[in-house]
Amino acid sequence: MSALHDQRLAALRQRMTETGTDLVALGPSSHMYYMSGVDPHGDERPVMLLVSKSHAGFLMPALNVDSSRQNTALPFFPWADDDGPAAALQSLLQASGLPQAPNVVLDETMRTDFALLLLDALPGASRRFTEDTVGFLRARKDDAEYRLLKASAVLNDRAIQAGFDALKDGITELEVATVIRDVYKKAGAVPVFTSVCFGGNGAFPHHHTGDTRLKVGDAVLIDAGGRLDGYPSDMTRVGFFGEPTEEFLEIHGIVERAVQAALAASRPGVAAKEIDKAARDVIAEAGYGDRFSHRTGHGMGIDIHEPPYLTATSETVLDEGMVYSIEPGIYLPGKFGLRLEDIVILHEDGPEILSDMPRAAVLR
Known part of the structure; x- marks a missing residue:
């Protein structure tokens, strides 16, 4: 031992x-x-x-x-x-x-x-x-776990960026997913999940990656994670293939503000439900409250989903060392879905984002 x-x-x-x-x-x-x-x-x-x-x-x-x-x-x-x-x-x-x-x-x-x-x-x-x-x-990660989670997140940055870099007219969701998984494998990590969503498929929060082909005018949502040295990663980024529409840019801005609100609310001693509320209020005030259909976040450690859970009813009091996702989203059926997800570790003075990849829309 x-x-x-x-x-x-x-x-x-x-x-x-x-x-x-x-x-x-x-x-x-x-x-x-x-x-x-x-x-x-x-x-x-x-x-x-x-x-x-x-x-x-x-x-x-x-x-x-x-x-x-x-x-x-x-x-x-x-x-x-x-x-x-x-x-x-x-x-x-x-x-x-x-x-x-x-x-x-x-x-x-x-x-x-x-x-x-x-x-x-x-x-x-x-x-x-x-x-x-x-x-x-x-729920309270030690320094060794922090280092493992950070290394896994940085690898995930490379994998998801490779997925966006592979976008071209006619490529399938499955082909992009293969590019992402190959990055994990070459680094000695194990792919855990890879959700690639073109166009209207992004409006399904748990879309199963398939044979849909990319075309100009599609939003692209990639939510992926691998396991490096026993610890996982999880991140979602959204891009646009072609000239982004005003609606896409507007929704991206709303979701980004929701992320920022959740980050600002994340402090030791705050109930998890307050983080959910901070993100949800931004989206509701913009008129899309009924299009944010899931919790704001979940804890992550050895397991991709573990306590704490950031829901509207969670009384869990956040503490230093807790690691969790912040991932608000807006889903417009038949058009696109837009979710921005980062994993954070909570310190005395607030959250540290483990990823180094910007949340700005990836335009191809």
């Missing part, structure tokens, strides 16, 4: 003390990877990392133990297919030193049968999810 994971385990135990938690149970997930560096194969065989205030160890199918040992010094409680996991789980729980009727935190992404296996072994346990323990820690 690395020094970084030792620090995270110590921080988790501190949060457990502060929240009255006796046991944290994590399945094969980004939570487990964050806490231990172990990213085991996930199937129907129960796998769990159990952390108490005095012990931490893995319930693990025997056939996966040797591989997982390469990434951690924590003990394993292996079980074989012929025997099943019950006895190994009991041994792990005994080593955990739990009180009667413990207060248990469950990984919300864990398979239901894994969770029930654990809860059935702990009669009388109370349970909740990870929001105030592992989730609390993950």
Whole structure:
């Protein structure tokens, strides 16, 4: 187990003390990877990392133990297919030193049968999810995570710029997406998603890139992200192929003002819903409130979508080290969609944008 994971385990135990938690149970997930560096194969065989205030160890199918040992010094409680996991789980729980009727935190992404296996072994346990323990820690990025996210964002700048540079009359959305993915691959990153939208396809916030061909007079929306050294990127930029229309430039200006408003509102101690409101008010006042159909942003770390979420109802209080997207948009069916997205990390004096690529319309 690395020094970084030792620090995270110590921080988790501190949060457990502060929240009255006796046991944290994590399945094969980004939570487990964050806490231990172990990213085991996930199937129907129960796998769990159990952390108490005095012990931490893995319930693990025997056939996966040797591989997982390469990434951690924590003990394993292996079980074989012929025997099943019950006895190994009991041994792990005994080593955990739990009180009667413990207060248990469950990984919300864990398979239901894994969770029930654990809860059935702990009669009388109370349970909740990870929001105030592992989730609390993950929402506040450390310096190592900041550097990884920044490097991934800068690579994404190059990839999306390459997509815009490839625009030519008759090219398909899929062909542009291939150009973008190739940039990730050549840099040793993994493409995660590539949404290329020509013309009216941009009015679908989650358009599936297809065979639509580019023609003069089309707006072009590119929303893409890759994963570099385990950490993702996510950014949206919009351009125009040919002479941009007055309507396009007007909408671009409104959305840019909405981004600026959300950036200005982003401060430690502010509720996430206030960031959403700042962006939404700009668009509503311009007369396009009904054309902004989604939340203003989502957190990002190991996962592309993770807390905090910037919605109209989110009471989450923003804190230093939080990383999230700001991505207001206006969608005009049959014409185009215009969304501008940046990932920011929140500092004491406000947000820092991870991307270096301007949000100005890319004109080709």
